[in-house]
Amino acid sequence: MQFNPILITQLEEQVCFWADATARMNYSYFGDTLVFDTSYRTHRYRVPFASFTGINHHGQPVLFGCALILNDSESTFIWLFQTWLRAMSGHRPLSITTDPDRFIQTAVSRVLPETRHRYSKQGIVRETQEKLANIYRSHPMFETEFKKCINETETIDEFESSWQSLLQRYYVMDNEWLQSMYNARQQWVKVYLRDTFFGELSALASWHEKELKADYDTTNTTPVLKTPSPMEKQAAGLYTRRIFMKFQEELVETLANPATKTDDSGTITTYRVAKFGEENKAHIVCFNSLEMKATCSCQMFEHSGIICRHILAVFRAKNVLTLPSQYVLKRWTTNAKSRAVLDEGASESPKDSRESLTVRYNNLRQEAIKYVEEGAKSIHIYNVAMDALREAANKVADRKNQGSGGAQGGTLTNGSSQELHVAEDNTSATFQSTDEKQRKIRELTAELESTNQRCEVYRANLLAVLKDMEEQKLKLSVKVQNARLSLKE
Numbered sequence: 001m002q003f004n005p006i007l008i009t010q011l012e013e014q015v016c017f018w019a020d021a022t023a024r025m026n027y028s029y030f031g032d033t034l035v036f037d038t039s040y041r042t043h044r045y046r047v048p049f050a051s052f053t054g055i056n057h058h059g060q061p062v063l064f065g066c067a068l069i070l071n072d073s074e075s076t077f078i079w080l081f082q083t084w085l086r087a088m089s090g091h092r093p094l095s096i097t098t099d100p101d102r103f104i105q106t107a108v109s110r111v112l113p114e115t116r117h118r119y120s121k122q123g124i125v126r127e128t129q130e131k132l133a134n135i136y137r138s139h140p141m142f143e144t145e146f147k148k149c150i151n152e153t154e155t156i157d158e159f160e161s162s163w164q165s166l167l168q169r170y171y172v173m174d175n176e177w178l179q180s181m182y183n184a185r186q187q188w189v190k191v192y193l194r195d196t197f198f199g200e201l202s203a204l205a206s207w208h209e210k211e212l213k214a215d216y217d218t219t220n221t222t223p224v225l226k227t228p229s230p231m232e233k234q235a236a237g238l239y240t241r242r243i244f245m246k247f248q249e250e251l252v253e254t255l256a257n258p259a260t261k262t263d264d265s266g267t268i269t270t271y272r273v274a275k276f277g278e279e280n281k282a283h284i285v286c287f288n289s290l291e292m293k294a295t296c297s298c299q300m301f302e303h304s305g306i307i308c309r310h311i312l313a314v315f316r317a318k319n320v321l322t323l324p325s326q327y328v329l330k331r332w333t334t335n336a337k338s339r340a341v342l343d344e345g346a347s348e349s350p351k352d353s354r355e356s357l358t359v360r361y362n363n364l365r366q367e368a369i370k371y372v373e374e375g376a377k378s379i380h381i382y383n384v385a386m387d388a389l390r391e392a393a394n395k396v397a398d399r400k401n402q403g404s405g406g407a408q409g410g411t412l413t414n415g416s417s418q419e420l421h422v423a424e425d426n427t428s429a430t431f432q433s434t435d436e437k438q439r440k441i442r443e444l445t446a447e448l449e450s451t452n453q454r455c456e457v458y459r460a461n462l463l464a465v466l467k468d469m470e471e472q473k474l475k476l477s478v479k480v481q482n483a484r485l486s487l488k489e
Contacts, residue, residue, distance in 0.1 A: 006087050015076050019065035019087045023052075026062040027088045029337050030054045033199045034064065034093040035120075036104065052084055054093075055199040057336035058240045064088065077107035085111060095198050099123040100188070116196040119188040121150075124181070131177040135170060142170055150189055154281065154298065159191050194299035199331075226252055230321045231312075238323075243332040246306055253309040259285065259317040271317070273310040283310045292324040305329040393441045 006019045031054060038050045052064040065084050069076060085092070093115055098104045100119040108117045128146065135142055149166050153159040163182065167173045186192040223236045223244055235247050256275050263270040267290045274282035287294045294315070300308035307327045330336055 008083055014070035015080055016068045017065065017080060017083045017087070018067070019052075019084070023063050023065050024088060026054065026056070027064045027091070030056050030062060030331060031064070031088065031091055032094045032197055032331065034096045034115075035061075036096060036098045038069075038099050038101070038104070039122075050080075057243070057332055057334070059199070059242050059246075072103060074103045074106050077103050078110055081107045081111040095196050097198065100127060100184070116193070117187060118193055118196075118198065119184070121188065124150075124188050128177070128181070132172075132175070135172065139170055145169075153191055154283075156191050159185075159189060194303045196303065197305055198303060200304045223248075231315070231323055234322050235328075238328055238333050240332065240334055240336075243306065250307065250309040251312055254313040254316050257309050257313045259310075259313040261317075269318075271314045273313050283308075285310050285314045287314050287318065289318070292320070293326065301327065305332055389445075393445075397441065 006017070008017045033054055035053045036050065037053060040048050040050065048069045049066065050069055051066045053061045054064055056062045065087060067080055067084075069080070092112055095116040095118060096108060096112060097118045097120050098108065100123050105117070108115065125147070129136060129143070132142070145166055149159065149162040153162050167175075167178065172178055181188075223241060225232050225236060226248060229251065232248060232251055235251075236244055238244075239247060253275075257273050258276075259271040259273045261269060262272050262284075267288055269287045269289065271285045271287065272282045273285055273296075274280075284297045285294055294311045296308050296310045298308050298310060300306065301311070307323070311327075
């Protein structure tokens with residue numbers, strides 16, 4: 001059984017894709033929203049490195065795979081997305097964020113037709129600065145008002161009014177670039193995207209080490225409660241630390257955002273929620289008392305998965321003391337990585353079998369790594385860990401002899417067909433002796449150790465690439481700063 005890192009190269013398109021078991025494990029937990037980052041093209045990095053990333057339960061980025069792209073073309077991105085999707089067991093994300101590129105857009109619509117596609121705000125602002133350079137120079141306030149229009153408008157009508165006002169104020173009603181951006185507004189303007197989960201928490205500054213630290217802080221420190229609310233205490237025990245702090249911020253804000261009942265039609269009650277002194281920015285909340293469900297016009301829960309202050313204000317008014325279960329997304333909790341993603345019933349399809357195999361492997365790998373890391377620290381702990389592994393191997397063999405374990409699952413490979421395959425191995429399990437099984441377990445253990453070593457090599461290479469990117473970025477920043485100083489002189 002092999003779980004090698006996937007490294008696939010398409011020579012014709014000059015693109016190379018890479019993912020390992022950790023990337024697939026991350027995706028099995030947090031694959032609801034995806035970011036495809038091709039910022040190397042704008043920063044002119046020496047290494048054309050693109051990454052597939054997501055957001056973990058601490059609101060931090062996690063890696064789902066990466067690629068080296070030497071040929072930007074429609075067919076290149078189609079092949080890359082197809083290859084990545086196969087590596088992720090064919091499980092499509094709810095949403096994806098990319099740069100506003102026509103080749104990428106075509107690839108997403110072809111490979112991920114049901115996934116909500118959003119253009120990155122940074123990409124839109126960057127291209128607008130390039131396309132409207134003359135306007136930016138002649139009208140210094142244009143950029144500020146443009147960002148305010150796309151970031152601070154809270155309803156579609158407000159955005160439409162603000163946009164038209166902006167065009168008229170700066171006499172750019174006929175600008176082709178702005179017209180094209182307006183036509184694509186449902187893919188980048190915030191008010192059109194709030195009904196889809198993007199995990200929006202503005203977290204872009206950490207990787208594996210910070211995730212480990214966040215896990216430690218969540219487990220070993222106690223958050224400071226700011227209210228006597230049972231709901232806050234409940235959330236403190238459910239959420240990871242960063243998500244709890246975001247929830248806590250919303251809960252505290254209910255004190256300044258009273259809910260006023262405007263309509264009561266039996267089970268559905270409508271409230272108007274507005275901050276003191278800002279009644280013109282009220283939000284509408286509809287509360288169903290039978291189902292304990294509420295919807296808010298701000299759609300924060302739909303967009304970020306964290307309940308908003310407006311719904312919490314209504315809960316406060318209705319004396320709802322604890323969070324209803326539907327408002328606690330498991331992907332934001334401390335148990336986000338402890339659940340089984342798929343059922344493994346008798347009706348398991350080939351696709352389900354492949355995905356559940358990945359989940360089982362990832363869970364076992366996580367537990368085994370704990371023994372490896374601790375066992376390597378001293379010879380005494382090494383002996384204890386080795387004895388424990390041998391005992392576990394014997395128990396596994398005994399269980400297989402009883403015939404109840406079944407060989408349900410398969411093997412993930414990156415063979416000549418460049419695809420993941422699922423293979424059943426039910427033929428010899430019944431007749432193998434205990435010695436043969438133990439020998440096989442030892443072989444598989446050795447193979448797993450060899451695979452882990454190769455993973456470390458791949459990981460070291462990737463870190464080297466990332467380090468090189470940071471160095472190139474720093475050098476470029478210095479050059480830009482020097483150029484600015486020269487212009488001032």
